[in-house]
Amino acid sequence: MTLLLLYVLALLDGLLCGARVAMGRSAVIRKRVYYVRAQVKGLIGAQIVSTIALAALVVVYLASAHRGELRADLEGAAGRMLWVFLPYAALVLGNILLRLVPSTDIRSATSVMMLGPLTAIRPLVMIAGVLYGISGSALWETRILGLFILTLMLSLELALNFFAARQQAREVSALV
Numbered sequence: 377m378t379l380l381l382l383y384v385l386a387l388l389d390g391l392l393c394g395a396r397v398a399m400g401r402s403a404v405i406r407k408r409v410y411y412v413r414a415q416v417k418g419l420i421g422a423q424i425v426s427t428i429a430l431a432a433l434v435v436v437y438l439a440s441a442h443r444g445e446l447r448a449d450l451e452g453a454a455g456r457m458l459w460v461f462l463p464y465a466a467l468v469l470g471n472i473l474l475r476l477v478p479s480t481d482i483r484s485a486t487s488v489m490m491l492g493p494l495t496a497i498r499p500l501v502m503i504a505g506v507l508y509g510i511s512g513s514a515l516w517e518t519r520i521l522g523l524f525i526l527t528l529m530l531s532l533e534l535a536l537n538f539f540a541a542r543q544q545a546r547e548v549s550a551l552v
Contacts, residue, residue, distance in 0.1 A: 378454040393533045394418020397540045425528045453509040460505035
């Protein structure tokens, strides 16, 4: 169950990263379709990262001589990670829900005072969560997998940003 929760959080992170890298990159007036496409790209990116992570997990598990211990160690690390990731996700989702209030002041305040800083600390939260998760691990395989998956998740926003910048450059050159 903990691995499923981490997977759902990774997909949510990808969805939000997709929206985040798209913001401010289009001059289109009606942006709903633009942002939905960006979120779908983020979701697909997170799915790709999750698939690579799952493949690495399966390879390490199958190559391990102590599968039972590895499974328990991985579940323990995942459980510890949730202690960091779930409160952060609740804060982000709570602030996004506040944006549904039909008040420009509340929407602006949540963006400036909460969502901006929460976005800024995202990499630190991810690093802290993974380090906390693997700190209690007894097996080196768990630590390596945790750091590998952390690298994948941190690179997701960089990759989405790279592709969004390329798309923006194509759109601008088509206008000029």
